[in-house]
Structure formats: structure tokens, C-alpha cells
Amino acid sequence: MALIEIENLSVTFRAKGQEVRAVRDVSLSVGAQESYGLVGESGSGKSTILRAICGMAPVTGGTIRIGGQPVPTPRGRAFSAQVQMVFQDPYASLHPRHTIDRTLSEPLAIHGIGDRDARVVQALTDVGLPPAFRFRYPHQLSGGQRQRVAIARALMLRPRILLLDEPTSALDASVQAEVLNLLNRLRAEQGLTFLMVSHDLAVIDHMCDRIMVLQHGRTVEEIAHADLAAARMTTAYARSLFEASADRMLDGPVEPAR
Amino acid sequence: MSTLRAWLSDPNPASRRQARLGQAWLAWQRIRRNRLAMAGLVIVGILLLVAAFAPLIAPHDPLVQDLSRRLLPPGTPGNLLGTDDFGRDILSRIIYGARITLYIVALVAVTAPVIGLLIGTVAGYFGGWIDATLMRLTDIFLAFPRLILALALVAVLGPGIENAVLAIALTAWPPYARVARAETLTVRSSDYIAAIRLQGASAPRIIAGHVVPMCLPSVIIRVTLDMAGVILIAAGLGFLGLGVLPPTPEWGLMISSGRKYLFEQWWVATMPGLAIFIVSLGFNLLGDGLRDVLDPRSASR
Numbered sequence: 001m002a003l004i005e006i007e008n009l010s011v012t013f014r015a016k017g018q019e020v021r022a023v024r025d026v027s028l029s030v031g032a033q034e035s036y037g038l039v040g041e042s043g044s045g046k047s048t049i050l051r052a053i054c055g056m057a058p059v060t061g062g063t064i065r066i067g068g069q070p071v072p073t074p075r076g077r078a079f080s081a082q083v084q085m086v087f088q089d090p091y092a093s094l095h096p097r098h099t100i101d102r103t104l105s106e107p108l109a110i111h112g113i114g115d116r117d118a119r120v121v122q123a124l125t126d127v128g129l130p131p132a133f134r135f136r137y138p139h140q141l142s143g144g145q146r147q148r149v150a151i152a153r154a155l156m157l158r159p160r161i162l163l164l165d166e167p168t169s170a171l172d173a174s175v176q177a178e179v180l181n182l183l184n185r186l187r188a189e190q191g192l193t194f195l196m197v198s199h200d201l202a203v204i205d206h207m208c209d210r211i212m213v214l215q216h217g218r219t220v221e222e223i224a225h226a227d228l229a230a231a232r233m234t235t236a237y238a239r240s241l242f243e244a245s246a247d248r249m250l251d252g253p254v255e256p257a258r
Numbered sequence: 259m260s261t262l263r264a265w266l267s268d269p270n271p272a273s274r275r276q277a278r279l280g281q282a283w284l285a286w287q288r289i290r291r292n293r294l295a296m297a298g299l300v301i302v303g304i305l306l307l308v309a310a311f312a313p314l315i316a317p318h319d320p321l322v323q324d325l326s327r328r329l330l331p332p333g334t335p336g337n338l339l340g341t342d343d344f345g346r347d348i349l350s351r352i353i354y355g356a357r358i359t360l361y362i363v364a365l366v367a368v369t370a371p372v373i374g375l376l377i378g379t380v381a382g383y384f385g386g387w388i389d390a391t392l393m394r395l396t397d398i399f400l401a402f403p404r405l406i407l408a409l410a411l412v413a414v415l416g417p418g419i420e421n422a423v424l425a426i427a428l429t430a431w432p433p434y435a436r437v438a439r440a441e442t443l444t445v446r447s448s449d450y451i452a453a454i455r456l457q458g459a460s461a462p463r464i465i466a467g468h469v470v471p472m473c474l475p476s477v478i479i480r481v482t483l484d485m486a487g488v489i490l491i492a493a494g495l496g497f498l499g500l501g502v503l504p505p506t507p508e509w510g511l512m513i514s515s516g517r518k519y520l521f522e523q524w525w526v527a528t529m530p531g532l533a534i535f536i537v538s539l540g541f542n543l544l545g546d547g548l549r550d551v552l553d554p555r556s557a558s559r
Contacts, residue, residue: 054452054456056452056456075456075458076458077458079458080456080457080458081458083456084456084457085453085456087449087452087453088449089449092448092449092450093449093450093452093453094450095450095454095468095471096450096472097471097472098468098471099274099277101274101277102274106454106457106459106467107457107458110457110458110459110460110463111457111458132270133270135270135271135272135273135274135276135277136269136270136271136277137277137281140269150453153453153457156457157457
């Protein structure tokens with residue numbers, strides 16, 4: 001059974017009498033421990049799908065099911081313990097006046113989980129940060145380090161599903177590879193399910209088993225990883241996206257730069 | 259000393275306390291480089307010391323009258339700043355008046371910003387009808403001139419120092435609510451609030467733990483800048499006979515009683531006036547300096 005099931009999801013924003021249909025009738029299903037990618041240019045509704053799952057966007061139609069159960073509104077703590085998200089901009093996603101320790105231990109406090117000291121240190125080690133960083137403030141860290149903290153925070157509650165909203169697009173190329181490899185390692189170690197958004201097919205190619213291409217809020221095509229690597233896509237739009245990033249993909253999997 | 263400094267500026271603090279003290283140390287370093295802010299801090303510090311040690315510093319009892327020595331000019335032996343119309347020593351009265359000024363300032367500083375912060379952050383965070391209701395309430399309070407509203411409140415409650423504080427606090431909170439709401443609106447749509455909401459945090463936890471710390475610097479700056487205004491309003495109420503009651507040595511009251519002699523015995527009104535002026539200046543300079551130190555835009559750099 002699929003872990004994430006989305007059926008005919010529609011999201012419509014209303015502002016000043018205008019309606020913007022950001023997502024139109026998108027359906028997808030992601031199996032447990034699968035890594036699923038959403039690709040498209042900006043404004044294609046890919047991030048909105050993630051936000052809709054988290055209850056941060058107005059769902060106007062369709063259903064979202066996690067583990068066979070429709071998600072409750074508001075999402076609630078049980079949902080928090082299952083689904084977490086890593087945001088795009090690590091400079092904006094950490095509270096500037098909280099130490100890393102506070103950022104990481106807060107989810108434990110909310111859910112009444114004990115043994116916080118050990119779990120915070122463990123979380124830092126898991127994402128490859130030295131425990132000495134524990135009482136630093138975000139402004140004392142680099143972008144890549146911040147994104148590692150954001151990933152650690154998302155994993156504090158040991159969720160099954162991680163929603164990744166362009167987790168590396170704010171980072172420079174060498175750091176990007178490190179963070180992507182970290183995410184792949186964590187997925188293997190903790191048996192996570194990824195739903196990942198990116199505008200960069202090279203990133204998606206490195207990370208995902210299946211890919212959905214979106215344009216103007218609609219599904220264009222769903223491609224398996226093998227078909228993407230062999231450039232077997234059926235629509236012209238998917239092919240044009242592929243060609244735009246093909247030169248980087250043909251270099252093979254992204255290696256960490258030194 | 260040098261080990262303490264190294265401990266404070268350690269980039270890898272070993273505990274929550276060290277991290278917090280390290281940040282405070284950095285803020286102190288920034289404020290120390292700002293000369294005007296230091297001048298303000300010194301003035302406020304002197305005010306605190308004078309108020310604390312008033313009985314030791316004051317040469318005379320501020321309430322003892324000596325009609326044979328009334329309206330003596332400044333520089334008279336025994337009465338450095340002269341005496342008022344009841345022959346009381348003006349210097350001693352100013353020194354004891356510092357206590358009352360500080361009392362009023364402190365009480366207003368712990369009430370008005372707290373009310374304002376609470377209303378502003380709640381309005382900004384929830385939005386919708388809660389925001390509309392709370393902000394219209396704020397508008398109503400803002401629509402009245404502060405002194406007039408304070409006057410009306412004191413007239414209802416009766417004169418006295420506690421009622422003066424209450425009146426000032428009730429008229430001083432709306433600007434804090436505005437500042438806090440504006441700050442909350444910029445913070446509430448940020449990713450770190452979305453992240454903590456996604457962790458399942460309750461609204462009170464988000465407001466108290468995540469929104470308020472972001473609003474606090476602007477509110478603190480506003481408070482120190484407003485302290486001068488609070489002192490002036492307290493003095494104004496005293497001057498009009500609606501604040502502190504005689505014979506308490508309150509600065510505004512002292513100016514009021516010196517008004518009759520302004521042309522012949524100018525020092526009776528001028529000396530407490532100077533005290534108000536210097537203390538107001540001190541708070542303003544300190545507020546300006548704190549703005550440079552605490553402003554989130556400059557602190558992030």
C-alpha cells in the first residue's frame with residue numbers, strides 16, 4: 001500500500017477577488033521508503049503540493065492520505081510525528097535568536113519526549129555536525145551547516161516521511177552535493193520516504209526513483225528513474241526540461257566536491 | 259579577566275548559559291563603542307545610584323521646612339541649589355525626587371510594554387477578526403492625546419502616584435502594540451514559524467517562544483525612547499496637581515510650585531527642570547544606542 005496518496009488535489013488561492021489555481025487535479029502515490037520527485041519551472045505548483053500536505057495551502061478539492069488515513073485538519077501532533085519538511089532557504093528556516101540546541105530540542109519538548117540532551121547530540125552527529133556546534137546561533141553557521149541543522153530538526157521526531165522543498169537550491173554546488181548525499185544516506189539508514197521538489201532535473205535524477213513533471217499546476221508526465229536516465233520521455237515539455245540539464249546529468253551521479 | 263573574556267567569546271559554547279552570556283557580551287561590546295549610548299547609560303546609572311543612596315547623599319531632609327531660610331539663591335552655604343518657598347533644600351528634594359521618578363518609570367516600563375506586546379503579537383499572529391478588534395481598540399486609545407487621556411483617568415481615579423502610573427501605563431501601551439504587531443506580521447509568514455508549526459507547537463508556545471523574541475528588540479528601544487516622555491507626563495501630571503501629592507518631592511510638582519517665583523527666584527523651577535531635562539536626555543541617548551545594538555537588521559550582520 002502506498003504511504004502517501006494524493007487524489008485529484010486542487011489548490012486555489014484567492015487574493016483581491018482573483019482566483020489563482022496553483023494546483024489542478026494532481027494525483028500521485030508514493031510507496032514506503034520510495035523517493036519521489038516533483039519537477040517543474042517556478043509557478044508550476046510543485047511547492048504548493050508540499051504545502052498542501054502540511055496544511056499550509058488552501059486545499060479546494062481532492063484528498064490527501066498518509067498511510068491510508070485521510071489527513072486531519074488542522075494537522076495535529078500525530079501528523080507532525082509522521083511528516084516533516086525541510087525548507088528551501090536555510091537562512092530563513094532557523095529562528096535567528098534560538099541556539100541550535102533550542103531549535104533541535106523544541107520538537108521534543110512539544111511532544112513530551114525525554115532524554116533531550118542525548119537525542120540532540122545524536123541528531124547533530126547523524127547530520128555530520130560536531131557536537132561543539134550545539135550552543136551556537138544560526139548566524140555562526142554557514143549555509144550548508146544551517147541546512148544540516150534544518151534536516152536534523154526535521155528528523156528529531158523520527159518521522160517516516162520527509163518533504164523536501166528544494167533543499168539545496170540556496171546552496172552552492174559543492175555544498176549541494178554534500179547535502180544531497182547526506183539525505184540519501186539518512187534515507188537508507190532510517191528508512192525514510194522522500195517527496196522532493198526541485199526545478200533541477202540533475203538533483204532529482206540523483207535522488208529520486210520516480211519523477212512527476214508539472215507545468216501550470218497540472219501533471220505533464222510521470223517518469224521512472226530508468227526512463228529518465230535513458231531520456232525516454234513522451235512529452236515535449238519533459239524533454240525540453242531534460243535537455244536543459246542533460247549536460248550535468250550525463251556526468252553521472254553527483255560526487256561531493258573537495 | 260582574560261580567561262573570562264575567552265570564555266565569553268568562545269565560538270563553541272558548552273552550555274545554554276554560556277551561549278546567552280556570550281551574546282550579551284557581544285551586545286555590550288557594541289554598545290561600549292557607541293559614545294553617546296555610553297553617556298546615556300552613565301546618566302541613567304547615576305540616576306539609579308542617586309535614587310538608591312538618596313538618604314546618604316542628600317544634605318537635608320527633603321520635607322523639613324525652615325521659613326527663615328526660604329527662597330535662598332543657588333550657592334548659599336548649606337543649600338547648594340538654593341531653597342524653595344518653604345525653605346526646603348532643592349538639592350535634597352531633587353535627590354529624593356529621583357526615587358519617585360524612577361519608581362514611576364519602572365512601573366510604567368513593566369506594565370505598558372507587556373500589555374502592548376501581548377495585544378500586538380496576538381493580533382498580528384492570529385489576524386482576521388481578532389486582529390481587527392484589537393487594532394481598532396488600539397486606534398481608539400491612540401486617537402486621544404496621551405496627556406488628556408491620562409488627565410481624564412486621574413480625574414476619575416483621584417490623584418496619587420499609583421493612579422498616575424496606572425493612567426500613564428493605560429495610555430502608553432498602544433504604540434507598543436503597533437510596533438509588536440508590525441514586527442509579528444513580518445515574522446509570522448517566515449519559514450521558521452512554519453517549521454515550528456509543523457512540529458505541532460501550540461499558538462501560545464509559538465507566540466511566547468518564537469514571535470515575542472523577535473519583537474522584543476524594537477519594543478525595548480521604543481521603551482527607552484519613551485521613558486523621557488513618561489517622565490515628562492508624570493511631571494506634567496504633577497505640575498497640574500493630578501499626579502503625586504505635595505509635599506512629596508516630585509520634580510513636576512516642584513516646577514509647579516516654583517512657577518509663582520519664576521522671574522525673581524528662577525532657580526526654584528529651573529533646578530528640577532534641569533533634572534528632568536538631563537534624565538530625559540540620558541534615556542533618549544541610551545535608547546538611540548540600544549537601537550544600534552539590538553536592531554535585528556544590524557545584529558544579524
